[in-house]
Amino acid sequence: MVKFIIRRFFELIPVLLIAISITFFMVRLAPGGPFTAEKSFSEEAIARLNEHYGLDKPILVQYGNYLLNVVKGDLGPSFQYPSRTVNEIISESFPVSLELGAWAMLFAIVVGLVSGIVASLRPNTIQDHVPMGIAMTGICMPSFVLGPILILVFGLWLGWFNASGWETASDRVLPVITLGAAYAAYIARLTRGSMLEVLPSDYIRTARAKGLSEKAVILRHTLKNALLPVVSFLGPATAGIITGSFVVETIFNIPGMGRMFVLGAFNRDYTLILGLVVFFALLVVVFNAFVDILLGLLNPKTRQHS
Amino acid sequence: MNKTLLLIAALSVLCIAAGCARRETRVEAGNRDQILHLGNLSEPRDLDPHIVTGVSACNILSALLEGLVAEEPGKSGAAERWDVSSDGMVYTFHLRQNAKWSNGDPVTADDFVFSYQRILSPALGSPYAYMLHVLKNAKAFNTGELPDFGKVGVKAIDFQTLELTLESPTPSFLSQLNHWSWFPVHPPTILKHGAMDEMGTKWTAPENYVGNGPFKLKSWKQNSSIVVETNPHYWDRDTVRLKEIHFYPIGDHKIEERSFRAGQLHVTGTIPLERVQYYKDRHPELLRLDPYLRSYYYLLNVSKPPLNDPRVRKALALSIDREKIARYVTRSGEQPAFSFTPPHIGNYKPPTPFQRDIPAAKQLLAEAGYPNGEGFPELTLLFHTSDLHTRVAEVIQQMWKETLGIHIELENVEWKVYQSRRKNKVYEIARAEWVADYADPASFLEIWQTGGGNNHSGWSSPEYDRLIQKASQTLDETQRLETFRQAETILLNELPIIPLLFLPSKSLIQPSVKGWKPSILDHHPYKHIYLEAQER
Numbered sequence: 001m002v003k004f005i006i007r008r009f010f011e012l013i014p015v016l017l018i019a020i021s022i023t024f025f026m027v028r029l030a031p032g033g034p035f036t037a038e039k040s041f042s043e044e045a046i047a048r049l050n051e052h053y054g055l056d057k058p059i060l061v062q063y064g065n066y067l068l069n070v071v072k073g074d075l076g077p078s079f080q081y082p083s084r085t086v087n088e089i090i091s092e093s094f095p096v097s098l099e100l101g102a103w104a105m106l107f108a109i110v111v112g113l114v115s116g117i118v119a120s121l122r123p124n125t126i127q128d129h130v131p132m133g134i135a136m137t138g139i140c141m142p143s144f145v146l147g148p149i150l151i152l153v154f155g156l157w158l159g160w161f162n163a164s165g166w167e168t169a170s171d172r173v174l175p176v177i178t179l180g181a182a183y184a185a186y187i188a189r190l191t192r193g194s195m196l197e198v199l200p201s202d203y204i205r206t207a208r209a210k211g212l213s214e215k216a217v218i219l220r221h222t223l224k225n226a227l228l229p230v231v232s233f234l235g236p237a238t239a240g241i242i243t244g245s246f247v248v249e250t251i252f253n254i255p256g257m258g259r260m261f262v263l264g265a266f267n268r269d270y271t272l273i274l275g276l277v278v279f280f281a282l283l284v285v286v287f288n289a290f291v292d293i294l295l296g297l298l299n300p301k302t303r304q305h306s
Numbered sequence: 307m308n309k310t311l312l313l314i315a316a317l318s319v320l321c322i323a324a325g326c327a328r329r330e331t332r333v334e335a336g337n338r339d340q341i342l343h344l345g346n347l348s349e350p351r352d353l354d355p356h357i358v359t360g361v362s363a364c365n366i367l368s369a370l371l372e373g374l375v376a377e378e379p380g381k382s383g384a385a386e387r388w389d390v391s392s393d394g395m396v397y398t399f400h401l402r403q404n405a406k407w408s409n410g411d412p413v414t415a416d417d418f419v420f421s422y423q424r425i426l427s428p429a430l431g432s433p434y435a436y437m438l439h440v441l442k443n444a445k446a447f448n449t450g451e452l453p454d455f456g457k458v459g460v461k462a463i464d465f466q467t468l469e470l471t472l473e474s475p476t477p478s479f480l481s482q483l484n485h486w487s488w489f490p491v492h493p494p495t496i497l498k499h500g501a502m503d504e505m506g507t508k509w510t511a512p513e514n515y516v517g518n519g520p521f522k523l524k525s526w527k528q529n530s531s532i533v534v535e536t537n538p539h540y541w542d543r544d545t546v547r548l549k550e551i552h553f554y555p556i557g558d559h560k561i562e563e564r565s566f567r568a569g570q571l572h573v574t575g576t577i578p579l580e581r582v583q584y585y586k587d588r589h590p591e592l593l594r595l596d597p598y599l600r601s602y603y604y605l606l607n608v609s610k611p612p613l614n615d616p617r618v619r620k621a622l623a624l625s626i627d628r629e630k631i632a633r634y635v636t637r638s639g640e641q642p643a644f645s646f647t648p649p650h651i652g653n654y655k656p657p658t659p660f661q662r663d664i665p666a667a668k669q670l671l672a673e674a675g676y677p678n679g680e681g682f683p684e685l686t687l688l689f690h691t692s693d694l695h696t697r698v699a700e701v702i703q704q705m706w707k708e709t710l711g712i713h714i715e716l717e718n719v720e721w722k723v724y725q726s727r728r729k730n731k732v733y734e735i736a737r738a739e740w741v742a743d744y745a746d747p748a749s750f751l752e753i754w755q756t757g758g759g760n761n762h763s764g765w766s767s768p769e770y771d772r773l774i775q776k777a778s779q780t781l782d783e784t785q786r787l788e789t790f791r792q793a794e795t796i797l798l799n800e801l802p803i804i805p806l807l808f809l810p811s812k813s814l815i816q817p818s819v820k821g822w823k824p825s826i827l828d829h830h831p832y833k834h835i836y837l838e839a840q841e842r
């Protein structure tokens with residue numbers, strides 16, 4: 001296991017290096033720079049700013065300096081927000097995205113598992129069709145449609161929740177549902193499918209024959225094996241839910257990392273974009289490694305193969 | 307299994323029941339506690355008056371800092387009174403004895419000297435340093451030619467007397483002082499967190515910020531909210547009735563409008579174009595459309611044929627039906643523009659040497675060698691993604707086709723791409739607008755001087771330059787405005803730009819907000835604003 005973790009760690013380095021290199025040169029290819037504005041800055045001012053941020057140096061020198069700083073854990077100053085560093089911006093916005101993502105994941109798992117199990121117990125009856133129909137709608141409905149609908153109904157008509165922001169506890173409800181809905185739906189279908197695969201197995205029949213209660217059969221025996229595909233989906237899903245929340249963050253005006261990323265791209269905030277790419281890449285790799293380890297623990301077969 | 311389901315059902319019912327109880331909205335709570343909630347468009351770059359650009363930062367800075375004169379024309383700010391020398395070259399400001407920083411320190415003339423030296427320091431790279439170039443030798447110091455700040459026209463005569471010497475008499479000087487680039491900063495705070503000319507230090511963090519305005523910085527949550535609270539040391543604190551102001555950076559106009567409807571905002575930064583008609587019909591009491599010094603125009607690249615021919619440019623300008631655009635397309639209180647300068651600046655009456663005239667436009671185009679548009683090369687109209695720009699561009703494309711028989715391609719690009727292409731003159735026709743920095747025709751007309759940083763048309767007229775220079779040095783007000791009129795007439799005859807519309811300031815405002823007066827610069831001094839909950 002230790003060897004496995006160490007190997008995963010070393011696999012991280014080329015992934016990060018490639019991500020940084022591509023992003024570093026791509027952002028500079030985009031037209032316009034961080035200091036182009038509707039009311040032009042004077043040439044002198046732009047020269048000073050370029051000097052301040054080291055943008056006047058040859059591009060390979062900039063690249064080298066950036067890599068050196070990343071190794072030291074310093075992602076540099078933000079171009080758009082001069083008094084803040086990229087590290088500060090991430091440390092302020094990541095907890096927001098993490099909280100949103102964690103609640104959305106919890107929502108997705110609870111709602112997904114429950115409706116998947118319920119549906120699988122009486123396949124092709126109304127008990128199956130209703131949750132699976134809703135799940136299908138959930139998968140198909142993009143968050144930029146679901147979000148405004150929820151705001152309209154629960155925010156504006158019923159007045160139960162705020163239409164935007166991330167200040168009070170109740171501000172969490174609508175974004176969490178919007179972000180979690182598609183994942184809940186996917187988990188529900190996945191759970192139902194693998195439950196239906198496991199339920200006719202011999203050992204389940206044996207368990208029933210032993211006289212175990214239905215609850216024990218489902219929760220202890222069926223679910224354990226049926227969960228494997230769900231767990232392997234959770235790794236990329238967790239990374240995706242935390243990093244891919246920028247649509248939801250924009251709809252609800254949530255000060256998370258996804259929104260910072262979008263703003264960074266619009267503002268040509270080179271260091272902010274790069275810093276977030278490094279951080280996102282790190283997250284995705286770490287989550288995938290984590291899930292691999294978890295799967296190994298759940299299923300000895302995978303451990304042997306890897 | 308059933309227990310789990312039951313638990314979830316029970317929890318959901320609880321949640322819904324808790325939600326059902328009628329909530330007090332943020333606006334209602336704010337009305338009770340004198341806390342104003344404002345939509346503020348975007349996250350400001352910083353709260354350093356010498357670094358920032360843009361409206362969203364300005365809205366917050368005017369709460370945190372105060373310049374020499376007050377927002378209202380002629381009223382005093384940090385300076386109680388001032389004398390102007392007979393030649394209009396020397397302004398002597400007498401600061402208030404009771405003017406204090408938010409940490410209790412007195413506001414002194416030396417603080418202003420320090421501030422002006424800081425913004426003009428070449429190393430700081432301040433984008434608005436040019437606003438101070440009216441001061442004697444300021445430009446030379448700013449560009450690094452003159453290393454000695456002592457030769458710049460800023461002097462502290464004593465603790466409370468500040469003398470500003472100008473490069474030349476500048477009648478609009480007092481209204482320029484209202485711009486945030488002239489606001490003071492607290493020297494010990496700046497120096498505690500870095501060098502005088504160092505940008506991006508931590509002095510603007512809430513725990514460090516020291517200002518001299520009616521409010522002080524309480525908290526700054528990135529991309530979420532900026533909160534300011536009453537400054538107990540402010541000299542005029544008895545006038546201030548608001549306890550706090552919360553600024554929310556909501557960049558998406560639709561989200562902002564939804565937040566307003568949900569009772570989260572007292573005033574919005576703007577309003578989506580498609581919602582204006584709804585509010586006009588259903589809730590006119592919530593809609594504010596006020597005159598604003600904002601000119602919407604098309605910029606022509608005069609270095610590219612056929613736009614290098616003034617007859618072509620005039621034909622394009624003459625054939626646009628601006629009333630139709632304002633009445634049927636934009637429909638949010640826009641005014642048709644036949645001049646570059648809006649009509650509400652003091653006594654200035656902008657010239658209008660042209661009107662809509664289709665036969666004349668056709669005639670001009672024929673004279674230029676394109677009768678009925680035949681042989682006219684295909685030009686591209688560049689704009690960036692926005693409802694307003696797209697709608698206006700489409701209707702103008704149609705008008706030019708119908709009246710002149712010419713076809714214009716529309717090119718919609720991303721904001722930074724647009725800015726970069728415009729600056730590098732990689733365009734033929736480009737959508738543009740200008741918002742005045744201060745209420746004077748100079749703020750509009752100076753940009754079209756030869757080599758001006760914002761003159762992206764490539765147009766140049768020595769006579770125009772001469773008149774602008776002359777006007778900026780003319781002390782007699784009538785004569786000065788007349789000189790500006792002559793200059794603008796040249797601009798409107800040559801037409802490197804096509805004036806289209808004057809845009810109003812648009813916002814939604816709750817009836818409980820009192821003292822929010824229309825302002826042509828869209829500045830609203832918060833110290834006069836208060837909240838009064840209406841009877842239910």
